[in-house]
Amino acid sequence: MTANIPITAYKMNCAFCSARPLGLCGALGDGDGFRELRDSRRGARLLDAGSPIYRQGDPHGDLYNLVSGWVCLHQDLEDGRRQILRFILPGELFGQEPAGVSVMSHAAQALTNISLCVIPVERVTDLRARYAGFGDRFVWMLERDNHLTMDHLTSLGQRSAIERVAHLLLELAVRTGRRYPLARDDRFKIPLTQPLIGDATGLTPIHVNRMLRRLREERILDLRNGALTIFDPDRLEAMVGPSDDLVRLWTRQAILDGLGASEQL
Amino acid sequence: MTANIPITAYKMNCAFCSARPLGLCGALGDGDGFRELRDSRRGARLLDAGSPIYRQGDPHGDLYNLVSGWVCLHQDLEDGRRQILRFILPGELFGQEPAGVSVMSHAAQALTNISLCVIPVERVTDLRARYAGFGDRFVWMLERDNHLTMDHLTSLGQRSAIERVAHLLLELAVRTGRRYPLARDDRFKIPLTQPLIGDATGLTPIHVNRMLRRLREERILDLRNGALTIFDPDRLEAMVGPSDDLVRLWTRQAILDGLGASEQL
DNA sequence: CGAAGTCTTGACAAGACTCAAACTGGGTGG
DNA sequence: CCACCCAGTTTGAGTCTTGTCAAGACTTCG
Numbered sequence: 323m324t325a326n327i328p329i330t331a332y333k334m335n336c337a338f339c340s341a342r343p344l345g346l347c348g349a350l351g352d353g354d355g356f357r358e359l360r361d362s363r364r365g366a367r368l369l370d371a372g373s374p375i376y377r378q379g380d381p382h383g384d385l386y387n388l389v390s391g392w393v394c395l396h397q398d399l400e401d402g403r404r405q406i407l408r409f410i411l412p413g414e415l416f417g418q419e420p421a422g423v424s425v426m427s428h429a430a431q432a433l434t435n436i437s438l439c440v441i442p443v444e445r446v447t448d449l450r451a452r453y454a455g456f457g458d459r460f461v462w463m464l465e466r467d468n469h470l471t472m473d474h475l476t477s478l479g480q481r482s483a484i485e486r487v488a489h490l491l492l493e494l495a496v497r498t499g500r501r502y503p504l505a506r507d508d509r510f511k512i513p514l515t516q517p518l519i520g521d522a523t524g525l526t527p528i529h530v531n532r533m534l535r536r537l538r539e540e541r542i543l544d545l546r547n548g549a550l551t552i553f554d555p556d557r558l559e560a561m562v563g564p565s566d567d568l569v570r571l572w573t574r575q576a577i578l579d580g581l582g583a584s585e586q587l
Numbered sequence: 588m589t590a591n592i593p594i595t596a597y598k599m600n601c602a603f604c605s606a607r608p609l610g611l612c613g614a615l616g617d618g619d620g621f622r623e624l625r626d627s628r629r630g631a632r633l634l635d636a637g638s639p640i641y642r643q644g645d646p647h648g649d650l651y652n653l654v655s656g657w658v659c660l661h662q663d664l665e666d667g668r669r670q671i672l673r674f675i676l677p678g679e680l681f682g683q684e685p686a687g688v689s690v691m692s693h694a695a696q697a698l699t700n701i702s703l704c705v706i707p708v709e710r711v712t713d714l715r716a717r718y719a720g721f722g723d724r725f726v727w728m729l730e731r732d733n734h735l736t737m738d739h740l741t742s743l744g745q746r747s748a749i750e751r752v753a754h755l756l757l758e759l760a761v762r763t764g765r766r767y768p769l770a771r772d773d774r775f776k777i778p779l780t781q782p783l784i785g786d787a788t789g790l791t792p793i794h795v796n797r798m799l800r801r802l803r804e805e806r807i808l809d810l811r812n813g814a815l816t817i818f819d820p821d822r823l824e825a826m827v828g829p830s831d832d833l834v835r836l837w838t839r840q841a842i843l844d845g846l847g848a849s850e851q852l
Numbered sequence: 853c854g855a856a857g858t859c860t861t862g863a864c865a866a867g868a869c870t871c872a873a874a875c876t877g878g879g880t881g882g
Numbered sequence: 883c884c885a886c887c888c889a890g891t892t893t894g895a896g897t898c899t900t901g902t903c904a905a906g907a908c909t910t911c912g
């Protein structure tokens with residue numbers, strides 16, 4: 323179910339509006355075009371879990387800022403295989419394509435009920451041109467995406483099945499805002515199914531299941547019924563070996579800070 | 588062997604200088620900060636095949652524009668496994684990290700003798716702020732990188748060994764500037780070894796060898812002694828199934844055009 | 853309570869990796 | 883000019899990881 327909602331309805335959590343602890347606005351002062359950005363929103367949308375936001379092959383035109391819920395970006399092959407490229411968490415931007423690419427190369431789907439803000443690309447290009455702070459933040463987000471995607475590439479190319487699963491779960495634990503370093507026996511909800519993990523790691527859901535069982539038997543973590551418990555953060559991290567900078571990019575603080583911007587909430 | 592070379596020595600092929608058909612300058616008019624960009628180069632460098640350009644963990648500070656030769660970016664795990672993230676061809680930019688990341692998350696190595704231009708990040712940030720055309724081009728390159736990296740991610744996650752090898756070779760054939768659609772029995776040099784293909788595709792060199800043999804036996808392509816012959820472009824493309832937009836991003840014309848910029852050489 | 857979507861497990865098959873060995877071609881130094 | 887060396891290539895045999903197919907159990911939600 324899609325609905326256009328008046329801006330006021332989002333006052334409390336829209337990254338493009340007044341709360342703005344997140345997303346494109348995170349580090350913007352009024353001198354950086356924040357007010358204009360807010361006013362140029364095409365609108366806000368509420369979507370149910372499972373709804374597509376855009377499909378592969380749709381014309382490219384809008385950028386999206388996720389306000390609440392989870393989204394995944396995925397790329398599908400003709401024969402039905404699909405790769406999850408990225409999980410999007412609140413405050414993150416998605417929907418970019420390089421100029422000249424007319425059509426989305428991937429799809430976006432809501433994994434939970436979500437709310438998001440929509441903004442036309444031309445407006446973003448315009449604001450980038452006129453406000454350096456805005457441009458910096460936009461570039462930072464692209465560079466962050468790139469960094470994370472390259473990390474996933476290394477994971478898929480070089481790591482074993484169990485390492486890939488561990489890597490994904492550690493990343494998402496930190497990105498969802500769990501305190502870092504992670505506490506022992508930390509337990510929290512996470513909207514992941516085994517097929518989703520499979521599509522993200524390039525494994526079959528059956529094999530994901532085996533890997534999760536091993537992680538559980540070795541008392542490293544337990545993922546069941548949408549809740550993740552991390553028994554042993556140290557061994558989990560040892561399996562993954564993330565760099566300090568990578569972990570920092572995973573934290574919500576990084577998105578807040580953007581460039582280590584002066585202004586903060 | 589590293590050497591700082593006076594700018595004039597590169598007059599004919601430096602993307603930051605007068606020839607500028609490529610790289611950051613490709614689409615820049617004088618109103619877009621081209622002159623300033625040229626003057627803010629830290630210098631130019633010649634490197635021998637095999638030399639490292641930067642290492643994982645080096646402090647981050649410069650961006651690089653490849654003028655001639657081939658470079659690969661790769662990320663290494665502690666135990667020696669390594670993933671090639673991207674092959675860099677002349678006119679492409681590399682070395683970015685998101686602000687706040689102090690240290691390179693990956694390494695860059697020359698695969699052939701190369702020449703490149705070096706420019707401090709702060710200069711790029713500054714020029715981005717002051718010249719919209721420059722900023723657009725920079726963003727375009729980031730978005731293109733992202734697009735290509737996501738495509739690789741899908742390849743590693745979903746495709747079989749032989750498809751991955753086919754995908755990589757098709758991409759590089761187009762990116763090196765072969766006319767598209769590819770001609771039958773097109774033959775050209777390409778500085779790839781089987782271990783390199785393995786590191787890029789997440790396969791062992793031995794398995795890469797087997798896949799290359801199959802591609803040869805099926806008379807699709809032949810890669811030996813640094814020369815790639817494409818027997819059957821149609822079947823090669825059928826194996827890979829690239830979208831039109833993706834192929835367009837592979838062409839050299841895309842780098843020239845940047846955003847479909849007005850100005851051209 | 854029933855239905856749908858997950859999750860779980862087992863048995864088997866296939867794809868990819870490991871180890872080992874021989875071969876090739878180009879470059880180096882005597 | 884030759885012998886050597888080295889990195890890359892090729893091949894085979896055996897192993898291990900991961901995928902496939904099939905069936906049953908568990909949640910969640912209406």
